[in-house]
Amino acid sequence: MSTTEQNLPVKAFTRDFNFYYGSFHALKSINLPVIEKHVTALIGPSGCGKSTLLRSFNRMHDLYPGNRYQGEIVLNPDNTNILDARVDPIEVRMRVGMVFQKPNPFPKSIYENVAYGLRVRGEKSRSTLDDKIEDALRGASLWNEVKDRLNQPATALSGGQQQRLCIARCLATDPELLLFDEPTSALDPIATANIEELVTQLRDRVTILIVTHNMQQAARVSHYTAYMYLGEVVEYGITDEVFLRPKKKETEDYITGRFG
């Protein structure tokens, strides 16, 4: 912790956060900051809880019965504990966007996919929609590829394009925090490079929390890295420090490939 620049604004953080799938204690007293306008990567072996932690940030676990949160996940600037019973998960998801492991465009046109979040928020003006959709598609480096076929079904796009469309879909609503759940694990190397490039571009614009299986990816795109193991954050710090001078033996073993 000492190596992080403490004066940087914290967009969100967890405080003694625990999570249970039924009786299974999946996350154990997690304390993790997410620094504003930077990329924070969660790495760790399968089953370590990194996706579970990510999905807690937009209360995705609410969709399934038997899940239980404990502790706090605080979203700034308003210092809201998003796990509070009085907080509407829909409000949380309006502020926190999410890109999934497998591209999941809706069965609609390219245009309507990006318009979705705006329409859900009640936007009706065609010109506002047009503008925001173009911005979002440009932001996701997809505009040039799709500008002439906005009315074609999104499912006709390639996997990499679909994933960038899903990113554009989130960008259109100006999320404060963008969650990426292994966004390139279903993509080929070229599409992966495109998405990584995109994440690098976006990091000045939006706060990003990304889960990845790929350590090189974490090293390439993130400023901060948290290494998780068995539901705990073992080590957190500036990415270069974590990768080059890990403080914990477990982190070093994982990063050097001796384990995981």
Next chain:
Amino acid sequence: MNSMQTTTVVSDRLARNVQRNIRERAIETILFGAALVSVLTTVGIVWVLVSESLNFFDHVPFGDFLTDTMWTPLFSEPHYGILPLLMGTITTSLVALVVAIPLGTVIAAYLSEFASARVREIVKPFLELLGGIPTIVYGYFALTVVTPLLQAIYPDLPGFSMLSAGLVMGIAIVPYISSLTEDAMRAVPMSLREGAYGMGSTRFQTAIRVVIPAALSGVLSAYILGISRAVGETMIVAVAAGMQPNFTMDPTEPAQTISAYIVQVALGDLPHGSIGYQSIFAAGLSLMLMTLLFNILGHVIRRRYREAY
């Protein structure tokens, strides 16, 4: 010597193969026979319908059959215009679908997207029960409960009406539509729902804007099946809609449907071979062509709107 041994072993194995092949062939033949039964039945039914209808059309001009506005095969001066029966069938079906499609869709959306597992476990058996009630029971329910209730609102409503029969038929079809629609909606991958919720959608928005469009081909198939059932439904309309062919599409009137006419004549005492008797085959053929049309339509729609995930 060595090669002799090898030969014996190989031939043993071949012998076993022959045995296995015979058994495989036998099983295949039985399975093929089972499949053939359904094909032959269909062919047989079509053959009977077409050949008897041809006899009927020897006596009745095809043009009259399609354009005459009266269907009075049992009168001394018979008319054989299918239109009154067709209109009865269409009217009762429309009334039924106006009830069944919205209700069935809403129930399906509720069960698939809103209800907890426990509620679903309670509601689904009731729906299945509803689907298992014999249609004759529905018919009497229409005649003895729904018609008097409707008469309390519209005192002019006759004792037999397409409205009453159609409404109850709609209720009878609800389980088919809701269960198939729900299956289609539940088959939509969770990843799409997570995407929708992740964008800040409410449950309702997720259901209406994402899940139903994704399940559209299945939902439309469910509707088409509902239409086919409504068109072919017999006992409810025979009991509650009246037995008089009526050239009208006013649901508050009594009328006869194609299926109800067939029941009436098939159970009546018309001599076999008479034109009146043969008329039920022409009516049956019309009915079959209608449902065939809807099945083909359903097939086309399924292919057109199928979503690949």
